[in-house]
Amino acid sequence: MASNVTYHRIEELPGVLPLFPLRSALLLPRGEMPLNIFEPRYLQLIDDVIQGRRIIGLIQPEPDADEDDERPALVHVGCAGRLTAMGETGDGRYLVTLTGVARFRLVEEVTAVTPYRQARVAFDDFAADLSPGEGQDNVDRDALLKTLKDYLSANNLDADWDGIRRAPNEALVNALAMMSPFGPREKQALLEASDLKSRAEILVAVTEMELARARGDASSSLQ
Numbered sequence: 001m002a003s004n005v006t007y008h009r010i011e012e013l014p015g016v017l018p019l020f021p022l023r024s025a026l027l028l029p030r031g032e033m034p035l036n037i038f039e040p041r042y043l044q045l046i047d048d049v050i051q052g053r054r055i056i057g058l059i060q061p062e063p064d065a066d067e068d069d070e071r072p073a074l075v076h077v078g079c080a081g082r083l084t085a086m087g088e089t090g091d092g093r094y095l096v097t098l099t100g101v102a103r104f105r106l107v108e109e110v111t112a113v114t115p116y117r118q119a120r121v122a123f124d125d126f127a128a129d130l131s132p133g134e135g136q137d138n139v140d141r142d143a144l145l146k147t148l149k150d151y152l153s154a155n156n157l158d159a160d161w162d163g164i165r166r167a168p169n170e171a172l173v174n175a176l177a178m179m180s181p182f183g184p185r186e187k188q189a190l191l192e193a194s195d196l197k198s199r200a201e202i203l204v205a206v207t208e209m210e211l212a213r214a215r216g217d218a219s220s221s222l223q
Contacts, residue, residue: 002084003084003099004055005082007101007102010088010102010124010126010127010130011105011124011128012211013055013080013101013102013123014053014055015112015120015121015122016118016119016120016121017055017056017057017080017104017118017119017121018048018049018056018057018114018116018117018118019055019056019057019059019074019078019109019116019117019118019119019172020035020044020045020056020058020059020116021059021060021061021074021117022041022058022059022060022184023037023061023067024060024183024184024187025058025060026079026177026178026180026187026190026191027058027079027081027098027103027178028079028103028174028177028178028190028191029044029079029100029102029103029129029130030099030100030132030170030171030174030176031099031100031118031174031175031178032084032097032099032100033081033097033098033100033178034095034097035057035094035095035096035098035222036093036094036095036099037094037095037096038092038093039092040115041079041092041114041115041116041121042092042116043092043118044115044116045114046083046086046094046096046130048114049083050083050086052111054082054083054084054126055080055081055082055083055092055101055183056080056081056082056083056098057078057079057080057081057106057119057121058078058079058080058081058098059074059075059077059078059079059106059129059186059195060074060075060184060187061075061184061213062071062074063075063184063185063188064185070139071117074106074119074161075103075105075106075188075218076105076106076119077104077106077188077191077192078106078118078191079100079101079102079103079104079158079191080100080101080102080103080121080123081098081099081100081101082101083096083097083098084097084098084099085097091204093214098173099167100159101129101130102123102127102129102130103123103125103126103129103191103192104121104122104123104126104127105121105122105123105124105125105126106121107118107119107120107121107122108120108173114126114215120176128195132143132170133168133169133170134170134195134196135195135196135197136168136169136170136173137169137193138202139169139173139196139197139200140197140200141172141205142206143170143171143200144173144176144200144203144204145164146174147203147204147207147208148164148207149205150207150208150211151210151211154211154214166200169195169196169200173196173199173200173203174196174199176203177190177199177203180203180207182210186202186206189206190203190206
């Protein structure tokens with residue numbers, strides 16, 4: 001989903017973000033994530049950001065954090081997303097879409113009167129996220145497609161191969177990473193990859209390990 005706002009410099013992004021912690025979620029620049037919002041504190045978050053700059057920080061809790069903890073410890077890198085679509089369901093929920101803008105490093109949480117958490121963030125390490133297609137010519141597309149084909153075959157899944165072949169490398173890598181069924185550690189590794197080539201290599205490696213594990217290869221490990 002296209003955004004009406006394009007960010008060219010990290011200085012254009014807010015230094016404090018409202019946080020939406022979500023386990024095993026992966027948002028990447030220019031990727032789209034649909035969300036079903038129903039908790040009162042996050043309904044309030046949406047009400048607030050829709051009146052402001054419409055940017056939310058999506059971030060995972062630490063993988064070992066207690067799932068029942070109301071304020072779990074958070075990982076140190078998340079992704080800012082712009083609210084690009086919102087619908088009301090009639091039963092008190094919002095259906096929204098976040099479009100990824102740029103990754104951020106969590107500096108510190110700030111004291112806030114809001115029911116949702118907020119944090120000071122830094123985008124300095126991820127300025128290249130604002131450049132569409134950055135590094136996509138370095139991606140080993142053949143290796144990526146081969147691994148995807150193997151995964152689909154092993155799981156008896158189909159895919160829109162015409163659409164896949166037409167997709168530019170950035171869109172392909174990031175869409176496959178976001179849709180991947182892997183756990184929070186793997187998702188975080190994909191998020192923190194230094195560039196698109198590294199993200200594609202991590203995606204291929206993790207998928208191949210998962211396929212090996214499914215075949216009963218005792219030497220494979222996702223640790």
